[in-house]
Structure formats: structure tokens, C-alpha cells
Amino acid sequence: MWKQNRVTKRLNIRYPVIQAGMAGGATPPELVAAVSEAGGLGTLGAGYLSPEGIRGAVREIRSRTSKPFAVNLLVTEAVKPSPKEVRRSQELLDPYREELGLKRQEPANFAESFEEQIQVLMEERVPVFSFTFDIPEERWLKRFREMGTTLIGTATTVREAQLLEKAGVDLVVAQGAEAGGHRGTFAGPSDRAMVGTLALVPQVADQVKVPVIAAGGVMDGRGLAAALALGAEGVQLGTAFLTCEESGAHPVHQEKILSGTEESTVVTRAFSGKPARGIRNRLIQDLSSRERTLPPYPVQNALTRDIRKAAALNRDPELMSLWAGQGLRLSRRGTAEDLIRKVVGEAEEVLRRLTRDTSRYF
Ligand SMILES: Cc1cc2nc3c(=O)[nH]c(=O)nc-3n(C[C@H](O)[C@H](O)[C@H](O)COP(=O)(O)O)c2cc1C
Known part of the structure; x- marks a missing residue:
């Protein structure tokens, strides 16, 4: 049984494993609910969904689980x-x-209207709101805080993590350069913010007080144990969940991930x-x-x-x-529950081995 840390406590989950919200249909209610049921935090990637689409999906998730889940939006301005x-x-x-x-x-x-999307998240009182690409306006964050919604922002640099902390988020995802999907960079040029997870996570953890969640290249229990060693208190996995049975990723996308390499x-x-x-x-x-x-x-x-x-x-x-992220050779098939069980079990094994065999190191 895993001891609680600040991330699991705040999110009211059993294991410090978050399934990334992935816009574009990869994270249907079946996946979100399966992850939350298995003790992680499932996230609906709602960035491209219409407000009514979000409402329907949130209700579907709630019909499948009574456990906490998150909804993720892409902070986007009208252009x-x-x-x-x-x-x-x-x-x-x-x-x-x-x-x-x-x-x-x-x-x-x-794009869908961000304001209308966010309105639905409030009306449906989603337990956790995660976001990327920027920081939503203070008037929104304030209302979420008043409602007791947990807020998770995405940072690709220390400065972004500090800006998120200042804005009052509860948890920060440190997204390393290995990560699949869009870069969350919002403060400064994105080519300067290509910092690998191994370098980013400890620097963010040192510079903010809010708990840090590591994202980018985490595919198995070694990744979870490494993230904990770096000062993170949880991990967010995207690519690893794309090949789960409940994933909504296109079969061709899944095949490409399963046959891909670190160079793909x-x-x-x-x-x-x-x-x-x-x-x-x-x-x-x-x-x-x-x-x-x-x-x-x-x-x-x-x-x-x-x-x-x-x-x-x-x-x-x-x-x-x-x-997709860079950890492609580590992708595997199975249910979302299998993946969580494996990631957690492998991390336990790594942590046990490292602490048991200290004579191997010093
Ligand atoms: C297919 C795909 C779609 C994604 N869409 C989103 C999204 O809508 N919102 C978001 O915050 N992050 C999104 N991400 C990024 C993830 O949150 C996370 O940072 C990333 O998946 C971590 O790296 P990994 O893929 O190596 O696990 C996406 C990632 C992938 C692979």
C-alpha cells in the first residue's frame, strides 16, 4: 500500500499516477473512468470538445466511476x-x-470558445481542472478555488512553474522535452524551453513550494521511481496510455507507437x-x-x-x-488497470532494490 504524499492527498487518489488529458479523442470516458477506478487520476482531454460534448463526456465518466477525475483544457484566445x-x-x-x-x-x-468550455467545467463541478498553453484569467481561477476545484497547470521551465504558483495553482506538471503532444510553453520562446525531464523536474521542485508532477518519457515503474528521486510527487503519462484497450487513439496511431523507437x-x-x-x-x-x-x-x-x-x-x-513521446520502445498493450498496476509494481521493485542493495553503490 502506497503512503500518501501531497499529490495523492490533494487529488484523493491511491497512486501518484495521472493519465494525461489528450485532446482529439484519445481519452474517452471509458479510459478516464478505468484509470480513476484503478487508483490513478483519469483525465478527459477536452481541448477540442464543444461545451455540450464536454458536458456529455463528464456525465458519462460520472456514470462509470465515483472516483475523482480531471478535465483538461487548452488555454486558447480567439485569434x-x-x-x-x-x-x-x-x-x-x-x-x-x-x-x-x-x-x-x-x-x-x-477553436472552440475557451470561455464556454470553462463554463461547463464549473456548471458540472469537475473535481480537478488541468490546463496547458497558458494560465487562465484570474477571475476563472478564483471561481474554481471558491468551488474547491483542484487546479493543475503545465510548465516547461522554472519560470513558468513560478508563474503558475503565483497564480495559485495547487499542483504543477513539469513537462520535459521528451513529452508527446503539444509543448505547454507559454512564457518565452519554445525552442529555449526544450528541457529534458531529468533536468527540468529537480530544478522546478527546488524553486516552487507546490507539489510537482513529472511528465515526458515516463512509461513504466522505472520512470515513476526516477521521478520520485528527482523530487516529483507524481507522474503524468500520455503516450503509455494511448495503447491501452480503452484508449480512443486511432489503431494506426497505436500501431505506430508500438513499433516506434526513441528516434521516431x-x-x-x-x-x-x-x-x-x-x-x-x-x-x-x-x-x-x-x-x-x-x-x-x-x-x-x-x-x-x-x-x-x-x-x-x-x-x-x-x-x-x-x-507521441520519446519512450516508444517502452509502450505496451493491456488495459488501463494493467498499466497502472504494472507501473506501480515496477516502481515498488526498483525502490526496494535500490534501498536493499545500497552496498552496490557506496
Ligand atoms: C496524443 C497526445 C495528446 C496530448 N494532448 C494534450 C492535451 O490536450 N492537454 C495537455 O495538457 N497535454 C496534452 N498532451 C501532453 C501530455 O499532457 C503529457 O505532457 C505528455 O504526454 C507526457 O509525455 P509522454 O507522452 O512521454 O508520457 C498530449 C500528449 C499526447 C501524446
Whole structure:
């Protein structure tokens, strides 16, 4: 039985293991509930869901578990791109549309309304709200605090962790450069914030008082034990949960993860306009020399949506966004409960071995 620490106590969970909220359908209510039922914290990746979609999913999670869970949002402001930058990107994307038999259409909106999404989280009184890409306005955070919602922010540097702490979050995710999906960087240039988990976590832990959760490349119990050694009090796993039975990740995405290696991924702006780590493919390769000209998130994300959707229908990995971290060889199949049980069991073994055999070291 694991002793409680500040993370498990605050989240009211058994094991310090969080399943990352992953926008785009990878974290359906079945997965979220299974993780929470197994003693971790399941998270609904709600970034791309409509307000009513979020409400439905939250209710579905609650019908499956009475345990705590989180909802994750992408802090996004309404944008007005210049027609020129949109046209330039559309022209780069048109050849793929032609290949897929699609006609170019201007997206009706670039992203869901963050304000409406957050409103639903309040109305549904979700127990934990986690977020990335920025810090929500103080008026929102204040209301969540008054309601007793636990707040988790994402940092990729010490300075971001300090800003989150100042804003009053309860827990900070330190997202290392190994992490799959979008970089959470919000204070400073993202290329300077590519700090590996091993270097980032102890520096963040030294500089903030709030408990730290390590994310990026954690796939098994060795990763959990290492994160604890670095001063984290929990881990957040994304990629490892994508290949679970309850995952909503596309089967082609799952196959690519299971056959991938530490060399398979790259950080790209091609799909969304924001740096994100995914498995290298044709679209990423083709647009690599044009990345600087692409419009920012969420514009580019909206412009590539039709292509990504059609490619997924065709089971074509070359034009899909296959977000994944660097720990690919450590991915495995099984249920979410199996994964949590294994991660926790392996960590116990590592910690026991390290403390039993100290004569091996000094
Ligand atoms: C497919 C995918 C989608 C992601 N979407 C989100 C998201 O919507 N919100 C978020 O805070 N983090 C998101 N992340 C990042 C995770 O929170 C986490 O930082 C990352 O998965 C940790 O690295 P790992 O993939 O090596 O475990 C995503 C990651 C992946 C792989």
C-alpha cells in the first residue's frame, strides 16, 4: 500500500499516477473512468470538445466511476489571422487535399470558445481542472478555488512553474522535452524551453513550494521511481496510455507507437502551428522547411483538420498527426488497470532494490 504524499492527498487518489488529458479523442470516458477506478487520476482531454460534448463526456465518466477525475483544457484566445497567412498555408495544404479528394473550405471557427468550455467545467463541478498553453484569467481561477476545484497547470521551465504558483495553482506538471503532444510553453520562446525531464523536474521542485508532477518519457515503474528521486510527487503519462484497450487513439496511431523507437519522433509546427512532438511522417517532412511561414495555433490546426480527418479514415499514417513521446520502445498493450498496476509494481521493485542493495553503490 502506497503512503500518501501531497499529490495523492490533494487529488484523493491511491497512486501518484495521472493519465494525461489528450485532446482529439484519445481519452474517452471509458479510459478516464478505468484509470480513476484503478487508483490513478483519469483525465478527459477536452481541448477540442464543444461545451455540450464536454458536458456529455463528464456525465458519462460520472456514470462509470465515483472516483475523482480531471478535465483538461487548452488555454486558447480567439485569434484573427491575416488572410494572407491563411492563404499561404492553404496553398501548401491543397496538394494533400487533391490527393485525398477534398475541396478546400475555410473553417467556420478556429477553436472552440475557451470561455464556454470553462463554463461547463464549473456548471458540472469537475473535481480537478488541468490546463496547458497558458494560465487562465484570474477571475476563472478564483471561481474554481471558491468551488474547491483542484487546479493543475503545465510548465516547461522554472519560470513558468513560478508563474503558475503565483497564480495559485495547487499542483504543477513539469513537462520535459521528451513529452508527446503539444509543448505547454507559454512564457518565452519554445525552442529555449526544450528541457529534458531529468533536468527540468529537480530544478522546478527546488524553486516552487507546490507539489510537482513529472511528465515526458515516463512509461513504466522505472520512470515513476526516477521521478520520485528527482523530487516529483507524481507522474503524468500520455503516450503509455494511448495503447491501452480503452484508449480512443486511432489503431494506426497505436500501431505506430508500438513499433516506434526513441528516434521516431520530432517536434513540429506543421499540423497545428504550435510545437508538438509526434512520429515523423510525410506531411511533417514536406512542410519542415516552411514551418516558419505557417500561421500560429489554433489557425494551422483548424486548416489541417480536414486533411487529418480524411487521412484517418483512409488509415494513412503519413498525413495524420501521430503525437507521441520519446519512450516508444517502452509502450505496451493491456488495459488501463494493467498499466497502472504494472507501473506501480515496477516502481515498488526498483525502490526496494535500490534501498536493499545500497552496498552496490557506496
Ligand atoms: C496524443 C497526445 C495528446 C496530448 N494532448 C494534450 C492535451 O490536450 N492537454 C495537455 O495538457 N497535454 C496534452 N498532451 C501532453 C501530455 O499532457 C503529457 O505532457 C505528455 O504526454 C507526457 O509525455 P509522454 O507522452 O512521454 O508520457 C498530449 C500528449 C499526447 C501524446
